[in-house]
Amino acid sequence: YTIKFATLAPEGSTWIKVMTEYDKAVRRESGGRLGFRIYPGGKVGDEKDVIRKIRLGQYQAGGFTGVGIGEIAKEVRVLDSPFLFKNYDEVDYVVNKFESQFEKELEDGGFVLLGWAEVGFVYIYTNRPIYSPVDLKEVKMWMWEGDPIPQAAFQAIGISPIPLSITDVTMALQTGMVNGVYTSPYALVALQWFTRVKDMMSEPLADSQGAVLISKKVFDLFPKDLQQVLVTNGRKYFRQLTLSSRQENANAIQTLKKKGVQITYLRKDVAAQFESMGEKARQLLVGKLYTKEFLNEVESALRSYRQGRGK
Amino acid sequence: MRILHAVDRTLTAIVNAALVLIFAVMLTLAATQVFLRDLFHTGIYWGDVAARYLVIWVGFLGAFLATRGGKHFHIDVLTRFLNPRARLWFNAFSDLFASVVCLLLTLASATFVREALDPESTVFLGIPETALAMIVPVGFGLIMAQFVIKMIESIVNAMRGTVEKKAAQ
Amino acid sequence: MTTLLIILILVIIALAGAPLFAIIAAIGLLVFTAAGTEPASLIAELYRLVNFPALIAIPLFTFAGYLLAESRAPKRLINLAQALVGWMPGGFAVVALFSTAIFTAFSGASGVTIIALGGLIFPALLKQNYPENFSLGLMTTSGSLGLLFPPSLPIILYSIVARDAAGNSVNIDKLFVAGLIPGILLLLILSAYSIRTGIVAKVPRNPFSFKAAWAGLKEAAWEAPLPVIVIGGIYGGIFTATEAAAVTAFYVLVVEVFIRRDLKFFSDLPRIIRESMILVGAILVMLGAAMGVTSYLIDAEIPNQLFGFVSQYVSSKFVFLVILNVFILVMNMIEIFSAIIIVVPIIVPVALQYGVDPIHLGIIFLLNLEIGYMTPPLGLNLFLSSLRFDRPLTQVYRTVLPFFLLLVSVLLLITYFPELSLALTGAVGVR
Ligand code: NA
Numbered sequence A: 001y002t003i004k005f006a007t008l009a010p011e012g013s014t015w016i017k018v019m020t021e022y023d024k025a026v027r028r029e030s031g032g033r034l035g036f037r038i039y040p041g042g043k044v045g046d047e048k049d050v051i052r053k054i055r056l057g058q059y060q061a062g063g064f065t066g067v068g069i070g071e072i073a074k075e076v077r078v079l080d081s082p083f084l085f086k087n088y089d090e091v092d093y094v095v096n097k098f099e100s101q102f103e104k105e106l107e108d109g110g111f112v113l114l115g116w117a118e119v120g121f122v123y124i125y126t127n128r129p130i131y132s133p134v135d136l137k138e139v140k141m142w143m144w145e146g147d148p149i150p151q152a153a154f155q156a157i158g159i160s161p162i163p164l165s166i167t168d169v170t171m172a173l174q175t176g177m178v179n180g181v182y183t184s185p186y187a188l189v190a191l192q193w194f195t196r197v198k199d200m201m202s203e204p205l206a207d208s209q210g211a212v213l214i215s216k217k218v219f220d221l222f223p224k225d226l227q228q229v230l231v232t233n234g235r236k237y238f239r240q241l242t243l244s245s246r247q248e249n250a251n252a253i254q255t256l257k258k259k260g261v262q263i264t265y266l267r268k269d270v271a272a273q274f275e276s277m278g279e280k281a282r283q284l285l286v287g288k289l290y291t292k293e294f295l296n297e298v299e300s301a302l303r304s305y306r307q308g309r310g311k
Numbered sequence B: 001m002r003i004l005h006a007v008d009r010t011l012t013a014i015v016n017a018a019l020v021l022i023f024a025v026m027l028t029l030a031a032t033q034v035f036l037r038d039l040f041h042t043g044i045y046w047g048d049v050a051a052r053y054l055v056i057w058v059g060f061l062g063a064f065l066a067t068r069g070g071k072h073f074h075i076d077v078l079t080r081f082l083n084p085r086a087r088l089w090f091n092a093f094s095d096l097f098a099s100v101v102c103l104l105l106t107l108a109s110a111t112f113v114r115e116a117l118d119p120e121s122t123v124f125l126g127i128p129e130t131a132l133a134m135i136v137p138v139g140f141g142l143i144m145a146q147f148v149i150k151m152i153e154s155i156v157n158a159m160r161g162t163v164e165k166k167a168a169q
Numbered sequence C: 001m002t003t004l005l006i007i008l009i010l011v012i013i014a015l016a017g018a019p020l021f022a023i024i025a026a027i028g029l030l031v032f033t034a035a036g037t038e039p040a041s042l043i044a045e046l047y048r049l050v051n052f053p054a055l056i057a058i059p060l061f062t063f064a065g066y067l068l069a070e071s072r073a074p075k076r077l078i079n080l081a082q083a084l085v086g087w088m089p090g091g092f093a094v095v096a097l098f099s100t101a102i103f104t105a106f107s108g109a110s111g112v113t114i115i116a117l118g119g120l121i122f123p124a125l126l127k128q129n130y131p132e133n134f135s136l137g138l139m140t141t142s143g144s145l146g147l148l149f150p151p152s153l154p155i156i157l158y159s160i161v162a163r164d165a166a167g168n169s170v171n172i173d174k175l176f177v178a179g180l181i182p183g184i185l186l187l188l189i190l191s192a193y194s195i196r197t198g199i200v201a202k203v204p205r206n207p208f209s210f211k212a213a214w215a216g217l218k219e220a221a222w223e224a225p226l227p228v229i230v231i232g233g234i235y236g237g238i239f240t241a242t243e244a245a246a247v248t249a250f251y252v253l254v255v256e257v258f259i260r261r262d263l264k265f266f267s268d269l270p271r272i273i274r275e276s277m278i279l280v281g282a283i284l285v286m287l288g289a290a291m292g293v294t295s296y297l298i299d300a301e302i303p304n305q306l307f308g309f310v311s312q313y314v315s316s317k318f319v320f321l322v323i324l325n326v327f328i329l330v331m332n333m334i335e336i337f338s339a340i341i342i343v344v345p346i347i348v349p350v351a352l353q354y355g356v357d358p359i360h361l362g363i364i365f366l367l368n369l370e371i372g373y374m375t376p377p378l379g380l381n382l383f384l385s386s387l388r389f390d391r392p393l394t395q396v397y398r399t400v401l402p403f404f405l406l407l408v409s410v411l412l413l414i415t416y417f418p419e420l421s422l423a424l425t426g427a428v429g430v431r
């Protein structure tokens, strides 16, 4: 079998390198019976396009971020919700604890999880230091058009962002139409947006989760041993990928500092203010993405995890 | 023939009205968005997405009207030199070909809406994506109907030899 | 063998006058079915149009162009230009060049220029004693001038189609900026030729009058700022091309319907919306069908094979571009929008492998379109001109020759010196 696999990640990126290694491992362990054909760099279209083409059988698998995952299983986007996590240990804990539930939601959406491929923490970058939510009101904040999560977050903070498609952001930053953006540090550097911002808020806005998924219809056709090869290696390699992206993001923050981007560390009480705004934002997403019960479950699991670690 | 014309006229009138209305909404939305963005530093968060869906709607309705008026891009370097009657036969043949293609496109679009889109997915203001995408099969279906009507007209005219009257128009 | 037979049949059907979108869609349905893919995948490609940020610019600019064409704005603009530069030798010919260029940029180069402005300009040229052959050639050429200036529809289309093949680097704002120097160069060279003709033919000049200039300015006070707003707004980085489209459509609507009242809200507006959206619809269905075929071509790596084939014979980038020019010129005589939609996705990846910048390629392509319009024997402008001015086609063929040679020399310059197209894209705020 050849699995046609599409992703937005560009050729030559770590993402594609890991994917290629994964493909090699799968070919080796399946004795050449199974392999991928990789379509990088958004050749096939954006994430929603890829999902439609997978549903039609033209492609079979893809790497997705929240945009695509939300199209398949909205509940999983709880992982992307505003001000939920403070560090990657918390992310790993919640992802592991609720994994079977997420897997079930994804399968109901017609996809099988091969592995999590996290994008990483997303921060807010602005042209002025942000010491409190009030400072954010002075910022012309960009928002990725049509994404409910930042919409809820900014609504809770009390600012009205400027919705633009991501391809227009570079231009909008240059013209001053927007002077605040959010993305992962790695992407901020890669997209060259960092030349137009001065400050970075220390508190992450959200974590951005990603997943590598294969059509369930196709997956079910494979014999059990091949399924095993796919999933076992998928978990292994994409966990590696997640760890490398975390490293890349940490490196990118160092690059940003070198390039003169200031990091504003929030006072304890201000951080708490943002946190309660996050809570409010997550409530705003109830019914849109997930049920109230599920959110409560995730939040309380996180609370007891924090207490257990003495935080 | 007369029934055919009545159907055609009614359909065209409805499409005309819908086209003008949707265009007005689209223009208003796009202009409002610019004013909000550049003057008030805010925006309707689904505005651009909605405007693009409306472009598709306007496009299909426009394509429907293009069919009637023979305004689809085509090569007429050869047919230009034919006599009017022969041209009618050529038109009938082209319309037959286009009808068949549009029929296949209608079926393909119906499959697309049914299988590739998530029936629970909404795009803006809670409108399901399947409803917005419905213009694709409906549009191709309407265009097909228009080609069929044109084809019948051409054949009838060619056989009746009412060519002179047509050509004089 | 079967493939050749099918291609032959489709070509015959196309020549019989079948709509091109149906031909392209038929090809798409055939290749998808042959590859064992669900035909609905073709629709999935068409549906990708809803993701293209620049999509909204197509209907809005088209609408604005149609509105302007139907209003009395062209007459007011010509009067103004005449009052401003009529005193120069060859002044009115230069006026004709600049006003048709602006008009074409706004009307989308669908041949409307010759129909709409020809009746105003051509008799005036003859009356002022410009030689008939020169005037006829000028009018035929002017039908497609201005293609390189924003907000020309072919530029928008190129950016959408090439974006798919070359990735996001083909940004519409960049293309708009890139077209500026080549577009002005073209106008200047044609102006020089017009001035020379004006001197040789001893065309009488009108003395400059402040009064006339002021009157012209006052009369066109609402329309004259439009090119400044749109072109300046984009070059100055005040708004994006998509925003410029919304601003233009809204502004023109308010000026021509409510302020100037050239057009009536209830009787004219719905008709103009309908007519402009017919063009948009025709473009969109063809674009949608072509996207399906393109995705197959890219999936099957046809451009790579094409490059492999071509690179065996042609190693120099410049020679490749010259050959490309000839090829595009022939293609363009058929139909401009179809040429962009069908040809661009195939040649962009090939050109990229030769190290050609996709923006530079876009300018070359668009200038080619401009020339294709007036290339005998099939260029659209030749027919329109012959029809509009009631002159035999053979005479039109003869009269465009000097203009054709000028345009081709500019094309070679633009091809050989990419800096002409690319210099500004780096310098101005747009990257
Ligand atoms: Na914009």
Ligand code: NA
Residues within 6 Å of the ligand: A043, A044, C164, C291, C294, C295, C296, C298
């Ligand atoms: Na494609």
